[in-house]
Every structure is written in structure tokens, then in C-alpha cells.
Amino acid sequence: ESCQSTHEEFTAANEELLAVNEELQSANEELETSKEELQSVNEELVTVNNQLNDKVEELNKTNDDLANFLNSSEVGTLFLDKGFCVRRFTPSATRLLNLIPSDVGRPVSHISNKFIDVDPIAIAATVLRNLTSFEKEVETSDGLWYMLRCMPYRTLGDVIDGVVFTFTEVTRLKRSEEAMMEARNYAESIIHTIRESLLVLDPQLKVLSANRAFYETFQVAPEETENRLVYELGERQWDIPRLRELLEEVLRSDRHFENFEVEHNFPAIGRKIMSLNARRIDDQQRASVRLILLAIDDVTEQRRAEEERKKLEEQLRQAQKMESIGTLAAGVAHDFNNILNIIQGYASLLKEPGTRHEEVAETAGVIVESTKRGAEVVHQLLTLARRAEPRLEATDVNLLLHNLMHLLKQTFPKSIEVTLASNHELPPVAVDLNQITQALLNVCVNARDAMPDGGRLILKTQVVAGKSLQEDGEANAERYVCIAITDTGTGIDEKVRHRIFEPFFTTKGSGQGTGLGLSVTYGILKNHDGLIRVESRPMHGTTFRVYLPVGSSEG
Template sequence: METIPVNNLPVVGIGASAGGLEAFEQFFRNVPADTGMAFVLVSHLDPNHASLLTEILQRSTALPIVEANDRIAVAPNHVYVIPPNRDMTILQGKLRLNIPDESHAQRLPIDTFLRSLAADKGDNAIGIVLSGTGTDGTLGLKAILDGGGVTFVQDPISAKYDGMPSNAIHAGCARFVLPVDEIAKALGSGTRSTVIFQGTPPTPAAISGMNRILMQLRAASGHDFTLYKKSTINRRIEHRMSQHNIDDTDVYARYLKENPHEVHMLFKELLINVTGFFRDGEAFEILKQDILPELFSDKPADYVFRAWVAGCASGEEAYSIAILLYEWLEETHQIFNIQIFATDLDEDAIAFARAGIYPFTVAQDVTPERLHRFFVKEDAGYRINKEVRKKVMFALHNVISDPPFTKIDLLSCRNLMIYLEPELQQRLIPAFHYALRPGGVLFLSPAESIGTHTGLFSPLNRKWKFYRAIRTSTFSRALMTDPLWISDNSSKAPEASIRKSGDGNFAELTRRALLQFYAPASVVTDAKGNILFVFGETGKYLRPAPGQPTLNVIEMAREGLSLDLRAALHAAGQGTPTLGRELSVKTNGGFTSVSLSVRILPGLSSNEGVLLLSFQDVTALSPPRKSLRRKRAATSGQGRIEELERELDYTRENLQATIEEQQASNEELQSVNEELQSSNEELGTSKEELQSVNEELITVNAELQAKIEQLIGVQNDMKNLFDNINVGSIFLDEHLVIRRFTRDAAKIYRLVVTDVGRPLSDIKSAIEDDDLLTEARTVLDTLIPHEREVHITTGGWYLTRIQPYRTLDNVIEGVVLSFTDISARRDAEMAMQDARELAENIINAVREPLIVLEDNMKIVSVSRAFYNKFQATPGETLGRPIYELGNGQWNIASLRTLLENILQQDKTFDDYVVEHDFPGIGYRKMLLNARLITPRVGNKPLILLAIEDVT
């Protein structure tokens, strides 16, 4: 296999939590050993427990599996496992380990690694999310998709816990949803070569097919993707083709024509909806510390600061800028109106952004202070609070073909132009200049720039791509030469051109005109009077209240309106509208008659408490109340009027006191509510910590269960081993207490299962003269093994061995007594001894001398008649060659030849005559007879030599 350069090495990041052990094992059982990829496993592990994951998984694959070390370089066809209580990232192909700040709760180790993998490997990154609870891994998969990599998610149906896979799928981060074994086969079968990487240059037929696909997409959606980056477009089209098992672009083009729904799915696929809160944190710090002070300098108090986030995707960038503006205004104690426009092509992304609900994983990107200040925790995740949401206006808008917003102070377009061809990038820059006020700031991503339009912008920060718009007339000429921006409604404000003109154009113009000329000034509030929307000019009836800024309609009401307005809101809360109540409102130093109406908005449930307040001047004014009072005074008496006025003043004072008491009670209730909310957040945090601990315990339990199964297998093997070798063993601790024994040990000691834990001295043995315990203590003290043969009362013999009990760490923790039945051997030895004694008695009973020789002619045995005949002793005879007996009288050449022939040719001889003068007995004439004896046991032959004296 070819060596893959380190920079091009595909790295597979696999994340799992609860139920992940089974998924890991199934995955590696199906992964080939030569994929050429490196695998990195990230799981939720107990920080205080040693992981068995490496040892368990090694049984499932031939790939080498190691626990990761800091700065270890990943290699192809290797598996690396995250250690307990560590966060792991990858940088320049090397794994980096860090000790986490918190052991539990907000830790998201899978997201942490996958995001670093996306940044380090780009389109060579592969992300896989398997079984688990929670949302960890979703943001990591989004980052991998954004970087051009590929993501796999386990099919929730096959997952033991479907929380993590389901969350990743619902977030749109799953490129492939497959069972675990299918994911492994997809990686090993070459799927990645056609899906992840762009291979050889496309053929003209493939280019033609792609163009047909883009033309159909433009005709159906109205959006032209021809000037988007070809690599990105091709990769995403290939993904849709793979979903339908289509390999040919022409075939897919026909499929699009026949299936309009697929056109919509392809359009969704091509939209880049990957973003995050405070992406590139240092850039946002520069924006807050250096850029915003200059943008707000020399601005009047009533200035409206306008920002535009182009290509906002799911809204994180827009909300990040809104939060930053709020923080800066609070820190500098300034008050400005803020308008933030956030636009995108994707209608679903805009709807998601408007809702402002994000998964719990955003806690990884947002500081705890910002999370507490600007987010509200709900069951589905964290929601941006209303204070920030109402400042951001989301709308559908095509930055390429629709007119831009105007009079913008800050324009953020980050990581959008990287997906566009250079030609289209150069057309967008003049449009952005047109949208900005002179001195406004353009905020791009580090991978983007203004290109050749250096005359339109001056750089403020080259690293993080902040540019100031320069006042110049060249931008208008550059803009007019670009046909993308020329349209019949190019002079309209983008707010009016968000929705395309259609058949209802005249109806829409008529409706707007009627609203402008005939509809009264109105506000929409909630049940407490907090303003949600303002229509028309309400300055004659409402004005900013002194002190802390507020949007409560009662506090903003002008003199003469607040009491009746409060009563009308209370009545509306009870379901009773107020229609046409005439009031005298003080404006410009005098009183004006105003008609007040409070209605519950139709189409909304009454329990939502959304009210419509309308103000309208009364054309036929009745005489002022003071004049009426004077006339009544003239007719009924001044005293009576003054009395009534005093009663009215007293009533108003009592009412005001009551209102103040209610306000105080409301503040107390609000304070209690905040405390309860804080307690709820603490309980939520505790719940997350418990969930994290539960996931870790599930993982540890799965590892221990696998270890138990392995130990059970080993125990079964050991049991069968002991049962088959018929060796009795007793394991004693250092106090000679029984720890364990085998079945055959019960033949020596009368042991039962309940004897485990008892001293061996309490058990009666069947050994005669039993002193094994004394010998066991000696072995325990000296560590010198001991063995001897013992006889038991039932008649058997056993070889007893006593050895020290050593652990894997070479620690002595007792002794082991083993008993091997040698009864059969002893019986054989006794039988052999008896046979030997019988043979010797027979030999001794024969009158003729007999000699038994070995193959080297050494004497093994002689008869008693030989000793008597030749006056020899056993010491002088046994073990010596026959040729050396006496004075060498048996060293006869012919005899030597005969004896050697017997060994070599398996012959015998009879009546061989020997005449010799023997010391002590004189001259003798003898006849020798020889026979070859071949024993059954052993391979050394023997020679039996018989001597007959014939003198």
C-alpha cells in the first residue's frame, strides 16, 4: 500500500457515550486492516476510573489499539483511544491532551475533538457519531461538513441509546445514516474515494450533466449557483446522487426533472448553514475593543445604529453581534437605538434563527456569564432572551441578486464568499461598499478579502479582516457595471424587496396606502403593557419615561392617559375590550381629546395576552372639561364643584397609592421569580451533571461487563483444565486459609464448597503422617518449593508439591498445594522391583555362572555361582568391562569378536571353548553360551553370557 503523506492522511473521529462499547466492537469487527486511515475514539469515560476500552476492543480487530499520549502522531491503520479525565484535540496530525476544568457537567469531549479535526484535516476529516445520550458530537459534525469532510451517524433504530444520533440527524449534520456495520463497510469499500475526495478531473459529459442540474435548479428556485465553488457544488450534488444510488449526472438531471421534491432537497443541500456563536473569539474582542468605539464616536443620542449580517444561516453570528453591542453599550453607559438585519437564502434557517432556540452544546461557545445574561434555559435547549431577539430582524434575501441594505454601520459577511468563485466575490465587494455608510466597517472571515477593490476600503485589522468604507464616487460606477444588481426595483429598500413581486402587487400597494392614511396610531403589547410592535406616529400619546429606559406603555403614557389606559388593559385581560373611550391627553402644553381602543388581536388565543392599543384624535372636540366645570359652577354652585374635585383628587391619590403598592408587590414577585429561575438553572445544571455521570457509569458498566465475560471464559478454561489433568490443588493465603480448591483435592482433604475461608488445619486429611501444614509454613517463610510422595489411607500414592502463590505483580500472597496421583507409577515400580528380584533369585538358583552385559560390555549383573566360582566380589565386578576382570583373563580376541557380532548382527553362539589359567582356581576349560536380550522399555540391548565348566 502506498505511503500517505501526513497532511493527506484521512483521520476518522468516532464519538460515542452510553452504549458505545457495543457499537465500537461491531464497528471494528467490520473494518478492514488496510483502510489507510487513522481512527481516534472519543467516549464519555469516568474521570476517576481506569478505562478497559483498549484491552476490550483489541479482541475485535487486528488493528493495533493504543491509549493516546500527548503529542503522539497519528499513523494509518492505527486506533487511538482517549484516556479518562482528558480532553483531546488534534493539531498538525498530533493528538493533544489536556486536563479538563470540570470533571462532569458541561464537558463535550466529542465536539471538542471533532471541531479540532475539522480545522486540522479539512476535507480529509471523517466524523462518526454512534450510540449515546445528549447532544455531544452535533457541533463537531457541523464543523466537519463546513470544512468539506464527510459525516456518518449510526441509524437511531440500531443504536442502544439514540439521543446523540437523533440530535445530529435533526440538526442536518448527518451525510450518511447507516447501521454500524454498514458504516465500517462504507469506509473500507472505497466509498470515501468517491464521496470525500475529488479524484481525476471531471469528463466533459460530467460537466455537461452538472450544468443541466444547475439550470434546472435555477429554473425551479430562482437562484443561480453557477458561480459557486465547483468543488463544493460537485461534492454536495454527489451526496444527493449517492442517496439515490445514481452514478451518472445525466441520469440525476432527468431524476430532478421528474421529481420536483428532489429539487427542493438539492437546494437545501447546496445552502451553507454552518456557523457558531462568537466564531473566532479574538476577532470579536477586536470588534468590541477597537472597532465599536470608533463606530459610535461623535454619534448623536438619537442615532440609530444599523448592522447587517449577510448569509446569517441559523442566526448565531447575528445574535453574537447583538450581544456584543449590548455589552459595549452597558459598559460605556451609552444609549443608542440598534437595528440588526440578518438575511439568508434558506427559509428554514431563517425560521430557526427567529425562534432563537439552540442546543445545549452552545454552552461550549458562550461564556457562562453571557449564557446567564442573554439566554433562557428551556427543555429544548437555550433560547436567546427577548431583549436580544427583538433587536435582530431576520429576512429572506439573496445577497447576489437582491438589492443590498443601505446606511449600514457594520456589515458582517463571514465564510460566505469562500464558497463563491473569484468573479462573484469581486462583484459583491462594491455592493457591500454601497450598503455601508461612509466610515462603516466591513467584517470578513480570515479566509476572505476585498480583492482588488483597495480603493473602496482601508484596512483596520488585516488579520481579522476589518475594513473601513472610504467615501468615494467610484463605487457607484463599479456597482452600475454589474448586471447582478440592476433590476426594476433596485431603488427599493431591501425590506420592501424581500418578497418578490407577484400578481398581488396592486393589492399590496392599496393595503399599504390605506394603512398609512386611515389606520390609527397603534401599539401591540402583552398583558402587562410591554410594547411588542409600534405602528404609526405615537409620539402624541406616548413618550420615553424619565429614568431607566422602559418600553411599558403605561409608564410611557402622557398625562391624562395612564389611569384609563391601565384600567383598559386590566379589562382586556379579563376578556373585555375597550372601544372608543374618549380621554383628554396633555400634548404640547394643552389637552387634546383622544379616542382609546384596546382589543385582543384576532387569530391569537386570548391566554397569550397580546393586545392592540389604538389612539385616534377626536375631530369634533367637546369643550374642554375646565370650561364645562366653570359652566356647571355657574349653574349649580362653585362649592359643589370644588367638593367633587376634592373627592376626585382624594380618590386619585388613593388609587395612586394602591397602584404603587401593587407595583411594589409586583417587584417582590419578580424578585422571587428570578430566585426561582436561578434555582431552576441550578437544578438544570445538577441534572446535566447527573446525566454526564450516568453516561460515564454506563460506559464503565459496559467495560466491566465485557471484562466479566472475558473472566468467565478464562474461569471455564481453567475449570476444564483442572478437570482434565486430574491434579488436585488447594490455594491458601498467607494465613493458610483456604481460598480455592479443585475437584480432585477433595480426595486428599474432605473439602466442600462451604470450606472456602476456613483454615486448612480444620480439615481432616487422608494422608498418613500428615505434616503438610508445617512444610507449607516453611515454604511461605523461605519461598523454596518443596515436594514429596505421600500415602493416603485409602491406599493411593500422591506426589505433593508446595510452592509460593505469586501474583502478576510478583507479590507472595500464600502457597499452593498440588497433589498428583502416582499410584499407577508406584504400582509399576513395585511390579518391576518384584520382577527384578524374581529374576535375580532365578539366576542365583542356577549352578552355572551367569553374566549380564550392556552394549558397552560393562557388567550389569552376575550370579552368585560366578562369585563363588571365580572368587570375585561385587565391588570388583559390577560396572566394570568384562575384559578388565581379574588380570584380563577374559580379554580374548575371539571372544570379543563374538560378543560384538551378537550386538551388530543379532546372533548367538553356543559352546565356545575358553581355556585359561585363572588366579586362585587354576587352569580351567569352559564352554560359553551367549544370548541377546532386547528389553521392551528403553533401547539398550543386553547380553546374557552363561559359563559351563567342563574341566
């Protein structure tokens, strides 16, 4: 029984051992499973740790980039928290706000700055209260200008956590703007000061602006002018076909026009004569037309004055012409007296009884020749006195002087010898025959008066090159026909010689001349683009040289 009992105990113990072994096996399996789970968790932790390290490295790079950007930026930047204490600032801000690294965390109100009349606290409070940006140009105590901007500081979670100030220097821009404004004011002052009317047109020929002279001259208001096509101004009063053509030429090519005269009738101000000048201003960068300046000069009164002057000059020439004829009257009367005496003497012979037929024929021939001489003198005087419109025609100067010499011989005292030395290869010149004859006669009459006891009057012609006269600064033609008039009279002293062409200047006694002869001669030659020069010495005679331009078409 004890053996049986022991066997049962062993059997029971064995079963317990088997049960424990099964439990151990089960626990071992659970441990293996936990080990695998720990290994998996460990792998996940290693992956997360690697990702975290990557993020940290990326964040460090971002911080480095941000730090380098802020440190290298010329824009001063200041970060404040909601209590307006310094959170961060860039090196560019240190000069403006007198910041040092230990100022981080200090209230910005404790830090001085270089700006004039700038309160950062007030600006930051306004920005935080309204959640809007603030922008203003501010000046520093050393004269620099900055664009101050302030805006809310927003986190990635869109939480307002302070403000950001930026300071961008705009001194050069400010100076440029001031210079441009000053230049604009200067230009506008000039434009509004000048008497000429001025229009500024855009490339579409719309009026951008006009000066005061334009509004006053044409009696229009700015609202009737600006932003309107130039052709539409004043109910299309400026729609002038030739003006349109010229402005379009200016637009198409880099051209300008000057002194283009337009005569137009304006209902408000009447008929006006205008001298127009236009010039294009280009945009060099864009290679396009920027503006067109159109200057309008009202020359109405000037042209009327010129017409009146021409009329007065013509009247003056006619009056002086009559004076010249008057100075010839004594010589004409003497010559006519001789002619009449001849006619009277031979007529008396015809009345005597017993006169033969051949004697009658000879006497009649002398009478006819004498009347021809008288008629020729009268014809020359009438031709000189005739009032006619100026007319340029090709003229043989030698023939002109030959006829003048004949007139002088008929009318000047016999004590004065008149001679002509002609250059027979003279080209023709385009002149008004009547006016040039008058001009030369004026010089010859002065020469006659300078020889009261007689003398010689020499007329001479030649061709001279324009280059030889360049020292005068008025010779523009390549060649000139020169007419030299030389007398052996009393001459002219230096003081008088400089005044002889002045109107009404004379050295003659009262009632012996008006002093208009040589001034009229000067005016006639000026109108012919000619020249007159004089050489003289007291008691050594005088030489006047008249230069008439040879036309370019002469061949």
C-alpha cells in the first residue's frame, strides 16, 4: 500500500511537472512574442528618431537661412511681442534704433531712435488694435529718408503675437522725386512765363496741358482743352489740313518743323496769323514717342507791322526818289534851256526870207534832233519817278550803267566828267531795275555834291568771289557783281563815314538834303541780298562799292 501510495504521489507530481512545463512553454512563447513586439517598437523609435533628427537639421538650416537673410538684408527689421518688448532685430536696425544684443526682451519704449517725430509704441498699438498695416515716409536726424512699415506678427497658426517693423532706405528715391518735382516746377514756371502759347501733346495728339498764354490768347478754359484731340479744340477750329500733315510727319519720324505760318479765323478772337513750331520728345528706353511740344506764336501784329513798314519804306523810297529828281532839276532846266535856244534859233532862220530848200532841211534836222534829246531826258526822269511794284528780272549791269551815265551827263554840271569802265564778261543779276537805278543814282548825286568845283566820276564793273567778302560776315553768295563808283571830291572823314547810312543823317546845310539818300540805298541793297562798302579819306575822294549776288541758276 505504501508503494502504491508513493506511485500515485509520483504520478501526481509528474502530472504537475508536465503542467508546469506546459505553462513554462506557454510563458516562453509569450516572451518570444513580446521580444518581437519590442524589436518592432525599437525599430519604429529609431525611424522616428531619424525623422526627428532630419527635421531638427532642416529647422536648423531654415534658421540659418533666416538668420543670414536678416543679417544680410539692408532692410532694418524689428520684431516686438505683444507687450512691445524687443524679440529680435536685424543688424541694419541697430544703426537706426541704437540696439545692442542685450536689448532683447527690453521694452522698445526704453530705447532711443534716430527718427524725427516717430513713436513706435503708438504705431504698434494702432496696428494691433486695427490689425492693419501702417506705412509712412520718415526722416532721420542725419537727413536720411526711410519707408517705415508696421504689420501684425502672425504665427503659423494665424495667432497675432506682436508686430514687425521694417525700415527701407528711400533717400535716393526721395531725392530723385524732389529733383523731378523741382524740375517739373521749374519747367512749368518757364512754360507759364513765356509769351508764346504752348501745347503738350501725347502720341495720340491729345492735349495733356497748355500754358497760361494759350488760354489767354485763344480765350479757352482748361476743361475745354485738356484730354482732347488738338483738332477738336474750339469746335474743330484747329483742324487745319497742313497742320495735321506736319504733326503726323513728326509722329512718324524724328522730325520737327519751325516757323510754319497759319492764318486762321477764330470766332472768339478774330483772324490770327500764327507761327507754329513743333518738336518730338522720345522715350529712349522704350524707343517710342513720349510727347510733342507745339509752340504757337501769335505774329498777327508783327505781320501787320511788317506790312505797314513795307508801305512806309515804299513811301520813303518814293519821297527820296522825288528828292533825287529834284536835285537833277537844275541840270535838266539848263539842258532844256539849251535845247529850246537851239530850237528857237533855227526856227528864226526858217522865218527869214530867201532861205534855200537845203538850209530848211538842215535846220529842221537840228530841231528834230534837239527835241529827241529833250524827250529822252524826260523819258528817263519819268521812268525813275514811276511808282511800281518791285519785280526782279535778269539785268545786264553794264547796260544799266550805260543808261545811267547818259542821264548823269545830261543832268550833271559839265565840269564833272562821267566815265564808265565795263567788264564785258559780267553775268546777269536778278534785280528790280527801277530800285537799283535809284540806289546808284543816290550815290552819284552825293558824289556830285562832293565835287562843287568839278571833277571826275568813274563807274566801273567787275566780278568778285564771295569768299573775298567773308570777313564782313554777310556775304552768302558764291559770286557778286561789283559796281564801283569813285569820285575825286572832298572825301569823308572816319567819324562821318560810320554814320552815312543812318536815316536823316546829313552833313549838308539846311534845305540841301534830307539825309535819306544813302539810307534808302542801303535798304534797297539789303532787300536784294546785296552789300555796300565805302572807302574814303578827306580831300582824297570816295569810292562806293555795290555788290549784287549772282544767282545760282546763272550758267
